[in-house]
Amino acid sequence: MADHMQKTYGLQFHYTKLYRAHRIALEINEGSHSMSYAKLPAYARLVLQNDIGSIFKLQFETKNRMSDNPIFERLFVCFDAYKKSFLIGCRPFNGLDGYHLKGRYGGVLFSAISVDGNNGIFPIAYGVVEVECKNSWMWFLDNLRDGLLDDSDDMSLTFMSDRQKGLSNVISTIFHYVHQRICSSHLYQNLKAKHPAFVSYIRRELVNYCDSFFSIEKYFDTYKEMIHPLLDLAGLKDDAPNERALPPNLKRLPGRPHNIRKREVGEALPSDFKKRSSSIRCNIYKKEGHNRRICPRAGDAE
Incomplete structure (x- = not known):
């Protein structure tokens, strides 16, 4: 943008001003985040009206005054x-x-x-919360239990997680009656290496040792249901001004933001790690320890 304004109009602008102009243009063309939050209650009513039996829950922060607009907290x-x-x-698996x-x-x-039976990921539910903590997981899983109803007490149901933030x-x-497992990548390789040898030793058909969830009938049952399409979302009507949902409050952490993500124990380094090395x-x-700007031979090179 800076080069275009300079070449076309001969004008120079600061980076922050160009950034604000670019953000305004994006909001005009694609809409703003704050207006999207305001449409969430109308979108929830539309989903519940078209997909009978679905669950769409919104939770807002506690109001200090009754006249305050609701502030989004969870979904x-x-x-x-x-x-x-x-x-x-x-x-019967839930990750x-x-x-x-x-x-x-x-x-x-x-x-x-x-x-599913083809080892494909199948979504059950999703949600958005303010932070990952024990209270937010409690709220999410409590709603998930209401969605599964009596089937949540199935003894064969297994949950897999990283067991962080008190999730276990x-x-x-x-x-109360489910099994819990930790995500283990080597488990599949062990079964893949040991199970075929056992099957070939007793000389029986492999299909006799496959669970019914791998059958074609079960696979078709998985995808026979339908999520009904919604009308044009551009026609969603906003709520009254005093009932319009507001986005969550911006939270700024102290200090400068981190440029490098904290990696888990044993996680591999990125492929371009050598390029981003801290050595100068x-x-x-042509030696390490200083850069071109403070090199004692910089004057001789010029």
């Missing part, structure tokens, strides 16, 4: 088609995890997924 969505397909066709959102208002995306205790509190090498003197 939980579980479509009826996802719920029925999971109970009928998917394996839980949270992902940090990189948008302006932040937050954490919670997801509950299963696996929350699962035991809400789902001078282009003039």
Whole structure:
């Protein structure tokens, strides 16, 4: 943008001014985050009206005054088609995890997924919360239990998670009879290496040792349900001004933001780690320890 304004109009602008202009243009073309939060209640009503049996819950922060607008805090969505397909066709497996959102208002995306007969990831429910903690996981799993109804007490149901932020205790509190497992990548390789040898030794058909969830019938049952399409979302009407949902308050952490993500124990380094090394090498003197700007031979090179 700076080069275009300079070449076309002969004008120079500061970077921050160009950034603000670019952001305004994006909001005009794509809409703003704050207006999207304001449409959430209308979107929730539209989903519940078109997909009977679905769950769409919004939770707002506690108001200091009754005249204050509601401020978004949490969201939980579980479509009826996802719920029925999971109970009928998917394996009794539930994977839980949270992902940090990189948008302006932040937050954490919670997801509950299963696996179909073709080893494909099948979504069950998702939600957005303010932070990942024991209280937020309690709220998410409590809504998930309401979605699964009596099937949540199934003894064969297994949950897999990283057991962080008190998640293991929350699962035991809400789902009393389920099994819990930790994500282990080597488990599949061990079964793949040992099980075929056992099957070939007794000389029987491999299909006799496959669970019914791997059958074609179960796979079709998984995807026979339908999420009904919604009308044009551009026609959603906003609520009254005093009932319009506001985005969450911006939270600024103390200190400068980190440029490098904290990695888990045993996680591999990025492929371009050598390029981003902290060692300094001078282009003039061809030695490490200083750069071109403070090189004693910089004057001679010029």
